[in-house]
Amino acid sequence: MIDFQSDYIAGAHPQIIKQLSETNLECLPGYGTDAYCSAAKEKIKAACGCPEAEVEFLTGGTQTNAIVISTMLQDYEGVLAAKSGHISTHEAGAIEYSGHKVLELSQAGGKISAAVLKDYLSDYFADENYEHMVFPGMVYVSHPTEYGTLYSKAELEAIAGVCQDYKIPLFLDGARLGYGLMSAASDMTLADIARICDVFYIGGTKVGALCGEAVVFTKGNQPRHFMTAVKKRGALLAKGRLLGIQFDTLFTHDLYFEISRHAIGLAEELKAIFTERGYSFYLESFTNQQFIILENAQMKRLKQDVSFSFWEKLDDNHTVVRFATSWSTTAEDLEALKRIL
């Protein structure tokens, strides 16, 4: 069985396991106050070209979204997101659990546009009854999106421009940020992301860590007493080293970028294999997630040898499925796939 189910099927990049092992017996202070956390933060700030950034580590994506959003919003505000955004659909109501509404925007290929955003905001404030509605208090985008698509620098800057006009922060969910930055279709660097966004996170769980996301507040805007807010939400690890050591490793010798590039390279090959075999794609993705349309019987057959994930029903006879590559995908996996198709 070859496995393209997701980008979190394997453990951690071996370099991380090695580092966890080598530092294992060191006695370190708890709750993220250890030297590995500090070093990792410095390396991330350097990689972002943003010395004034504040960096915090959390465990997973949904947790990170809920904490960033609920600590940055005012009581009367909600967060704007694509109708297909992760926070709108696949987080079991985590944002609402914090008492805030997700205000849904129409999307194309998982992306919102500055135009749609601007219309929403100007209509909102033009409404005589706007005080009876949830204030739009933040914009959430995922990059890559849930469909593997990417914002261009111009698109993201346009969205950021609207946010600035309305004085609301732009938050970028980078659960798969490495795979976005290393895509051939990307025209943005990590420093661009840091410059354009008010807050974003660098996903670890899906890019080689056992767990962990690094939140970067770029504008001196980290909520006060953030650690207490994290604890209040049950998200503070006693052994914060688990996150610090992993991110320290990922941001040493550009490991984060290297393993992302590896996955992207293999995703391009996978795309080529499916294209050659005449398969249709649900949309064109330049990142590590590829969405392929399968006839249902074909899907059933394929499932016997390959692991991939259900995405959505297209029609009664066809299904959209997702193939994902990651740091752990190998050239052999692709060879085996070729033989099966």
Add this chain to the structure above:
Amino acid sequence: MIDFQSDYIAGAHPQIIKQLSETNLECLPGYGTDAYCSAAKEKIKAACGCPEAEVEFLTGGTQTNAIVISTMLQDYEGVLAAKSGHISTHEAGAIEYSGHKVLELSQAGGKISAAVLKDYLSDYFADENYEHMVFPGMVYVSHPTEYGTLYSKAELEAIAGVCQDYKIPLFLDGARLGYGLMSAASDMTLADIARICDVFYIGGTKVGALCGEAVVFTKGNQPRHFMTAVKKRGALLAKGRLLGIQFDTLFTHDLYFEISRHAIGLAEELKAIFTERGYSFYLESFTNQQFIILENAQMKRLKQDVSFSFWEKLDDNHTVVRFATSWSTTAEDLEALKRIL
């Protein structure tokens, strides 16, 4: 200035003021345990033809929606509603404040359909990842809807049928229920509503009371220790008599229906006046709210003499506005309107 701004521009029906005045010095126990509350509950149960119903009084519509929904949902559930539903749009995030998501359904004229609902539910449970999403745990409809439209008995029964198939309750927001039941276009009685829905409320605030909504649980399904949950949400009145006396009055000699009928009669006249004058309607409403399309300059002119409310921008030159009648609207108001138009 004649006023069609809303159905809550005046105080209470004079009969209510009279009754509040006459009972004013009686010493009564607090928190809804007085004899007027009990009498009102019995009268409402009788009017519903539902002796097994449980009735509770709350103060306003948003409060009632939030309390009913948050006490009936399980932790992992959200509530399904039309994208245009009051809870989706105009309650400042009150449902989300209780930790639950509003799951939006497409609508037509403010109404959802059994077909749209069924599709949502079957797609939801067909999704392999449904446990990562918010469970649909209740269906919310407003009747009349926010657009003044009505469900037919067949439509509501079809929706209830889907709810029963999926074992989730159907909740009807009756903030303007009287105006729905007394509409010529309605084919449902209060007893029909009670039979078809699992829980609903009879709006007082917009139908002649100073404040107050009567929640009716029809299937032995009132949440346990409901009074404590109401108190926890800051919604328990010390002088529960204020609600009991009002509903006792409204359900004595059919006052609730009589004043609703009065408003509907005048709404029909108002509709006729606008039709005669050649105005366009945004949609056809048979209840006390009429949605008229005005050219913007015309709207500005009209505003000098008549009070009505902004509904939504139609295009750059036209606006949808709402004219509402109520128990307090008079024939003279319509005469005056005729003169102005």
Add this chain to the structure above:
Amino acid sequence: MIDFQSDYIAGAHPQIIKQLSETNLECLPGYGTDAYCSAAKEKIKAACGCPEAEVEFLTGGTQTNAIVISTMLQDYEGVLAAKSGHISTHEAGAIEYSGHKVLELSQAGGKISAAVLKDYLSDYFADENYEHMVFPGMVYVSHPTEYGTLYSKAELEAIAGVCQDYKIPLFLDGARLGYGLMSAASDMTLADIARICDVFYIGGTKVGALCGEAVVFTKGNQPRHFMTAVKKRGALLAKGRLLGIQFDTLFTHDLYFEISRHAIGLAEELKAIFTERGYSFYLESFTNQQFIILENAQMKRLKQDVSFSFWEKLDDNHTVVRFATSWSTTAEDLEALKRIL
């Protein structure tokens, strides 16, 4: 049956009923934007000697406590209160429902002291792990307290001084404020309260209104978009006039103070009656609530003719009960009580 059960057994002061009746057919805008609300706010600001105050009307005490506390606290903060405080004990968890902890302080006769408060705060910040604990973000006092006792001006100023040292606001729950201000034992005016506290409320429900509390923010510190936060908590009345008219009446010709004085006068008489008859008091109260110790058999006997409320079990044979006077108590009530005792 004579009734000393509580100070909310009757409806509203007749002057309020009269005013509700006389204004009943006026067409007014909703949600607290009407002229009566404005007038009432101005009169309250004048009575407080605090022209810069911001005044908002809410429906009941628990609701007011929950809204003021949850909109003024930061995410990581809780509210300090006496262990016997209303928010600590009798609000069904309304503060916790908003996500905030009530941090309990020891009390005497329902009162906290500046010394106890200061110790708590200095110990808190001296703790090396304070970031793992709930930050003390506000101080709540009730005046009169739940035991009918009063803070002296010096005591309240001392508490306010500690609050200022630690930069946290002082919130005074004035559900029975009138009965406190008119007590012979009080050395504070309404203007003193406004000067000393950062926010407080003037109780209406227990001082002659059908419902309603007037929140006064005294230091330009009303939370932004307060109306939206109120709506989000289900507490915004469509017919805000109900509150505006009542408070306008209460603050016209000093009615609020006059009816409070009436109740206090009768409470002093009631106290004298019990004292003469040799009854013991649980503590000495100078306000409208008197706490009397009854032998259990005696309590049972008395209950046949008089209505009063259970307070707490003192020991196996004795119970503390509460007798309350209010604007609606009459000299005849006391005569009848005398005959019975």
Add this chain to the structure above:
Amino acid sequence: MIDFQSDYIAGAHPQIIKQLSETNLECLPGYGTDAYCSAAKEKIKAACGCPEAEVEFLTGGTQTNAIVISTMLQDYEGVLAAKSGHISTHEAGAIEYSGHKVLELSQAGGKISAAVLKDYLSDYFADENYEHMVFPGMVYVSHPTEYGTLYSKAELEAIAGVCQDYKIPLFLDGARLGYGLMSAASDMTLADIARICDVFYIGGTKVGALCGEAVVFTKGNQPRHFMTAVKKRGALLAKGRLLGIQFDTLFTHDLYFEISRHAIGLAEELKAIFTERGYSFYLESFTNQQFIILENAQMKRLKQDVSFSFWEKLDDNHTVVRFATSWSTTAEDLEALKRIL
């Protein structure tokens, strides 16, 4: 510098690191559905002698407390705990964040008693106004407690008996459960805990894991759709294997008990060293946490060579400090301590 700061100063037990390393490249399904999670659950059920138990893995202690409590309580309920309980003091308001109150009970040495509990419950239900208060809906105990003390089997059974009388579940926080079970002063086995409690957790973070707690529902009482509730609270790990592999290792060849016994043995030695040197203990602990009273100057001196933690100020000249042993403490650490004292 020798380190007795806490029981989470080192990484994981080497056997865990080895197992994480060896399984690292295996492709496994996510979200706790992998074979290691299943195996770990079976081993834990066997160790508990409770084949009908349901086991779930979470990341840390505060998270576990908040999730267990908030998913098991009804809306109108709170949780009873010692005033010194972890949930009462050191979780930054995590329980309140879920909308529930912690109802504090008096304690001795960190323990509550059946008698205190029974009094609370009988007083609560005897109060005529109990519906205005938070219902006691669960009892929380920590074992060992925050002071390192232990419940005897008879004490825990008595508490459980009261819980059964009032039909509320007993929840045991076992963040340091291993150190409790292996104490010479303990007369309970893991099977006893499972039999007596309705739900409890086996702490991993403080007993040799990098992170992780295993919740055990012992009476067929796991909340429905628990995984969705966990996700909603941001606590669902994509790579659930991280927890499964760790607990699988801890419950293979009794590693969990063995490393606990090691720590307890060294704690006894540490206790002996301090006793010999004439130090006073704040209370007698038979587990891995020892609370020693230091004169402040002495504390300052000691801090130069040894790491330990501040517990609480005893008086102006003395401080209570905590020394903790764990699986990672060595005989050499104790030798070094001896030399310093």
